[in-house]
Amino acid sequence: MDRPLLNRRLAEFGTTIFAEMSALAVRTGSINLGQGFPDADGPEEVREAAVRALRDGRGNQYPPGPGIPELRTAVAAHQERFYGHRGLSYDPDTEVLVTAGATEAIAATLLALLEPDDEVIALEPYYDSYAACIAMAGARRVPVTLRPDPEAGSYRLDLDELRDAVTDRTRLLLLNTPHNPTGTVLSAGELAEIARLAVERDLLVVTDEVYEHLVFEGEHLPLASFPGMRERTVTISSAGKTFSFTGWKVGWVTAPAELVTAVRAAKQFLTYVSAGPFQYAVAEALALPDSYYSGLREDLRTKRDVLARGLSDAGFRVYAPSGTYFITTDIRPLGHDDGFAFCRALPERAGVVAIPNAVFYDHKDEGAPYVRFAFCKGVDVLREAADRLQKL
Numbered sequence: 001m002d003r004p005l006l007n008r009r010l011a012e013f014g015t016t017i018f019a020e021m022s023a024l025a026v027r028t029g030s031i032n033l034g035q036g037f038p039d040a041d042g043p044e045e046v047r048e049a050a051v052r053a054l055r056d057g058r059g060n061q062y063p064p065g066p067g068i069p070e071l072r073t074a075v076a077a078h079q080e081r082f083y084g085h086r087g088l089s090y091d092p093d094t095e096v097l098v099t100a101g102a103t104e105a106i107a108a109t110l111l112a113l114l115e116p117d118d119e120v121i122a123l124e125p126y127y128d129s130y131a132a133c134i135a136m137a138g139a140r141r142v143p144v145t146l147r148p149d150p151e152a153g154s155y156r157l158d159l160d161e162l163r164d165a166v167t168d169r170t171r172l173l174l175l176n177t178p179h180n181p182t183g184t185v186l187s188a189g190e191l192a193e194i195a196r197l198a199v200e201r202d203l204l205v206v207t208d209e210v211y212e213h214l215v216f217e218g219e220h221l222p223l224a225s226f227p228g229m230r231e232r233t234v235t236i237s238s239a240g241k242t243f244s245f246t247g248w249k250v251g252w253v254t255a256p257a258e259l260v261t262a263v264r265a266a267k268q269f270l271t272y273v274s275a276g277p278f279q280y281a282v283a284e285a286l287a288l289p290d291s292y293y294s295g296l297r298e299d300l301r302t303k304r305d306v307l308a309r310g311l312s313d314a315g316f317r318v319y320a321p322s323g324t325y326f327i328t329t330d331i332r333p334l335g336h337d338d339g340f341a342f343c344r345a346l347p348e349r350a351g352v353v354a355i356p357n358a359v360f361y362d363h364k365d366e367g368a369p370y371v372r373f374a375f376c377k378g379v380d381v382l383r384e385a386a387d388r389l390q391k392l
Helices: 017-028 044-055 069-086 101-113 128-136 159-165 188-200 257-267 276-285 290-313 339-350 379-389
Strands: 096-099 119-124 140-145 147-149 154-156 170-176 204-208 233-238 251-254 317-319 326-330 370-374
Touching: 017 339, 044 276, 069 096, 069 251, 069 276, 096 101, 096 257, 101 128, 101 170, 101 204, 101 233, 101 251, 101 257, 119 128, 128 140, 128 170, 140 159, 159 188, 170 188, 188 204, 251 257, 290 317, 290 326, 290 379, 339 370
Parallel strands: 119 140, 119 170, 170 204, 204 233
Antiparallel strands: 096 251, 147 154, 233 251, 317 326, 326 370
16 A cells, blocks of 8 residues: 555654563563563552452443442542642542543543644653654644753753743643653642643643652642642542552543543543453552551662662662652763663663663653663562673
8 A cells, every 4th residue: 555554643653662672671581670560569458359359240341431439439538538638639420530541541631632733731751652642632742851950860840941832722731740751759839830820821731640659759749739720630640550550550530520521531432441350459459558658658769779879880870760660860971872772782781671761752862861760670680680780
């Protein structure tokens, strides 16, 4: 056929870098610090809750389209429990929607809320599905770049640049905090300025908060809890990162009823429903005691510090994250400036797999010398990876 098979909106998107690098890890027998999944399952009681649901015949057939009532109630209770002191609460019947992970929630939200040629501002570097979903909606992405501060060892948002990026065609801000891949946690002051901008320009906001419980410095503050934001914000989260069952693909949307209705209109034609028995298990997981959440955070903080020390000792410039599963490093001190070439050679050189940050950028040059490592692995695995990287 003369006509290209892949439609023009998706022409720039091929096989994801995660698939490529994970395949490379298998082929070379390398330690995979590329993709963000734990190497051990989450709480045994949560896994057993899924087994119990399967055996009891709960969720083995189609669950309700919006999600089982037990999970919607648990999500609403979770928001009240952790953010009720900031005035945030949701009606489980009309303001909560269960999705096939956060990725489907993002896709359904953008497909529902965007018209062709709308502009969407996203913080660059960004999770690769953002760009693909914006493209599928026929909208145009407008990146605002988080830039590294070597002295502070962190990435920062330029609020003036964000404000300047808004035009009359801007429909929506797509935010991710805690931020993948940089580990940035937006501060109360930054979020307050974003909220003022959204209200002033009458913008919708979609917030990806899947790492909400993985904050090591600072505090996670939902943007929806800021003045004027609840009525214009779609908040997205999921069970995968919080409970270490990433394969279950259970996510959710919380938002005002009219926004949830809009998102559900798109979601019903994507998966319609998914993960029936796992929904019951996640409903129980969300009720785990505070000690679980604090223990998860401290465990990952320890792993972050182990890998950060190892990377620094190996010669990388390390940007220690305030949250998430990931550490961004600068490879220039090692004599390299092309993250793609570095990551493709790293398995053979050191037996470790990482991800080039440039894949998360529209402005590829901005991300070229940076490489991301995941630390959501066992401490022994991280120490072994650090030892292997000493070869560099």
